[in-house]
Amino acid sequence: MVRAPCCEKMGLKRGPWTAEEDRILISHIQVYGHGNWRALPKQAGLQRCGKSCRLRWINYLRPDIKRGNFSREEEDTIIKLHEMLGNRWSAIAARLPGRTDNEIKNVWHTHLKKRLEQNHLAPEINGRSIDVSRFNHEFKTDPETVSSSNVVASGCDQIQEHRPVSPQRCSSDISSMTTVETSNNTCAKIENSDDFHEMDEVFWSEVLSADNSRAISDLSAIGTEPQLQFPFSPLIIDVEQVHAANSNMSDSMDFWYNLFTRAGELPELPEI
């Protein structure tokens, strides 16, 4: 598609917002809401592009924005969440009421990264530090494994495809990868930590689908204990445990944290 010209090319204003512009934007949104950001500046009489208006509202003008320095508790939460989610700032922001992804990203780059470096704080699970570089190296795609089992999960952001495989071809190799049996007789391997972090919504919804019982019977049929294996510890999680967690899963982060703490593999979040 042809990208819309940027603000400057359209003769629209850029740079810092004035108090007057803020006032106009706030009062417009209070009256009309922000259904269509692209149309908003024209309706409100602002010489800004919709993108700029949206950003200004989200990051600065929203009434529920919490201003001021981050507390130690908030910083520790960000560090903890960053260990689990990586640079998914919006996901992290969703766990910190009143804070924006942009703000968290800034705080991470200006304070927390340095703090971690200074304190030599490596990410930890169950009290053991994780050498991420080693992890990523060891869990790189093994071409032979991938071709022989039609296993998926290439790329780093999402499981890209799920091909049906015979149960016998789904092997668990706890020393190198996580292998998970799903409800529709597909097999996926989590090849690196990024993949793991992305599994929660796409993949687990499949594992945890209504037909979950089949996943368990499938595993039993091939003589494998119904279990999900996670290479960090290694951590073993019963599929039934996953299933139980599904019933009260309010969101993926709660789900994962509860799951791991139930399995005794993650410490409770430290008291600040």
Place this chain on the structure above:
DNA sequence: AATTCCCTCAACCGCGATAGC
């Protein structure tokens, strides 16, 4: 007091995802 350096953070850019036609 003037200049330079460094840090912070608001704002922008580019791209992928998604909705709507």
Place this chain on the structure above:
DNA sequence: GGCTATCGCGGTTGAGGGAAT
């Protein structure tokens, strides 16, 4: 199903201000 418009996200930039020289 393909195309287009829009949104939302993560990475990056650069102005402004404080600290150091």
